[in-house]
Amino acid sequence: IMNNALFREAGWKTISDISARDFLDWRNRNQDKAPKTLNEYLNACRNFLNWLIRIGDLESNPLDRVEKVETRGRETRNRRAISHEDFLRLLSLVPFKRKVEYAAAYYTGLRKSELNDVRWEDLSLDAEVPIVRVRSSTTKNKKSESLPLYPDLVELLKHHRSNQSPASEFDKVFEIPERLH
Numbered sequence: 001i002m003n004n005a006l007f008r009e010a011g012w013k014t015i016s017d018i019s020a021r022d023f024l025d026w027r028n029r030n031q032d033k034a035p036k037t038l039n040e041y042l043n044a045c046r047n048f049l050n051w052l053i054r055i056g057d058l059e060s061n062p063l064d065r066v067e068k069v070e071t072r073g074r075e076t077r078n079r080r081a082i083s084h085e086d087f088l089r090l091l092s093l094v095p096f097k098r099k100v101e102y103a104a105a106y107y108t109g110l111r112k113s114e115l116n117d118v119r120w121e122d123l124s125l126d127a128e129v130p131i132v133r134v135r136s137s138t139t140k141n142k143k144s145e146s147l148p149l150y151p152d153l154v155e156l157l158k159h160h161r162s163n164q165s166p167a168s169e170f171d172k173v174f175e176i177p178e179r180l181h
Contacts, residue, residue, distance in 0.1 A: 107150040121169040
């Protein structure tokens with residue numbers, strides 16, 4: 001369980017030991033952790049306690065009134081969107097297979113798992129408006145959608161298809177590894 005350390009460090013042995021005061025004391029002793037991390041611990045505990053309430057094993061949530069730590073201005077990593085120029089520079093540095101995968105992610109906004117499930121049958125590359133059909137079984141919101149394809153991506157996909165020569169329309173378009181090295 002993610003909160004084993006929290007339970008141990010806060011001195012909680014049973015659910016009835018959990019208190020807002022103990023949590024706040026634990027949080028104050030762990031100021032070296034990022035604010036987002038501290039809020040994730042709070043959320044996990046609250047969710048667990050709320051589940052205990054739903055199943056009838058707890059009357060109330062002792063952490064309900066604990067406020068989250070302010071995260072604005074305390075981010076450990078400043079995230080930004082990649083510029084189009086940086087993206088094009090990235091494409092110029094990677095092998096063709098990765099170029100197609102990165103371009104598909106960039107131009108469609110599909111998640112890695114959604115891209116990994118795209119099959120050749122889902123693409124209409126020669127249509128007046130080329131599209132990719134994203135099946136409901138592959139999306140996070142469980143809704144089907146048709147997305148228009150950027151012309152440069154269409155050309156990359158056509159070239160990819162001619163290089164790959166799939167045996168079937170049901171073959172996957174991409175072979176995205178679980179982890180990139």
